[in-house]
Amino acid sequence: MADSKISALTAVGTPAGTDEFPVNQGGVSKKITLSQIGSYVDPLNNSSVATTASGFAADTYLVGSSITVPVARLQAKTMYRVKFNINKTSSAGTATPILTIRMGTAGSTADAARCALTFAAQTALPDEGFIEAFITFRTVGSGTSAVMQGVGTLAHRLSVTGLSTSATSVVKTTGAGFDSTVANTIIGASFNGGASFAGTIDLVQAELFNLA
Numbered sequence: 001m002a003d004s005k006i007s008a009l010t011a012v013g014t015p016a017g018t019d020e021f022p023v024n025q026g027g028v029s030k031k032i033t034l035s036q037i038g039s040y041v042d043p044l045n046n047s048s049v050a051t052t053a054s055g056f057a058a059d060t061y062l063v064g065s066s067i068t069v070p071v072a073r074l075q076a077k078t079m080y081r082v083k084f085n086i087n088k089t090s091s092a093g094t095a096t097p098i099l100t101i102r103m104g105t106a107g108s109t110a111d112a113a114r115c116a117l118t119f120a121a122q123t124a125l126p127d128e129g130f131i132e133a134f135i136t137f138r139t140v141g142s143g144t145s146a147v148m149q150g151v152g153t154l155a156h157r158l159s160v161t162g163l164s165t166s167a168t169s170v171v172k173t174t175g176a177g178f179d180s181t182v183a184n185t186i187i188g189a190s191f192n193g194g195a196s197f198a199g200t201i202d203l204v205q206a207e208l209f210n211l212a
Contacts, residue, residue: 020034046065049064051200052200054199054200057193057197058192061107061188065204073212074140074146075212080207082204083130083206085203086200091124092196093196094121094122099152100113101189102188103188105186112178113175115175120154120165123165125162128156129156130156133151133189136148143177144177145179148175149173154168
């Protein structure tokens with residue numbers, strides 16, 4: 001088949017994920033779809049689509065926070081971000097709320113804690129708030145080579161009562177070394193409001209970006 005000038009080709013109406021493009025992979029001619037290109041260049045993301053039932057008095061995995069890590073694409077400066085609202089419906093909980101970033105193959109609290117952000121203690125009042133965490137892979141690799149560092153903020157409606165004794169609780173932590181090369185690894189987050197805490201979460205959003 002003779003080559004055609006681009007100007008002679010018919011314009012695509014609506015691009016489809018199954019549209020194909022030729023590529024040269026290590027000297028071998030192959031094809032790639034628009035969906036594959038999109039998944040490579042766009043940030044990976046997830047979100048919740050429903051309100052989580054009341055709870056969080058114990059460590060609870062956040063639905064919508066999990067993202068499957070592409071094989072061999074983590075690198076130093078890869079970033080994970082998770083944010084969610086929290087409505088504290090019970091006045092009883094006074095513990096320090098903890099957001100834990102986890103990595104493993106389960107996509108649940110069974111996955112290992114890699115970075116834990118402990119915010120200022122609560123007081124015995126209902127409140128509404130918003131929590132956001134920025135996680136950076138400082139290093140990646142096998143054994144104990146991988147290290148992530150996180151900064152988190154907890155903002156809330158009340159001034160120094162309710163969800164926090166701080167107007168805006170800001171915390172930073174650096175996790176211990178771990179193996180980031182395990183296949184089928186999932187990164188996600190869990191939230192623990194502490195004993196007697198009762199609350200709901202309406203929205204969770206998560207992103208994994210700056211991949212190799």
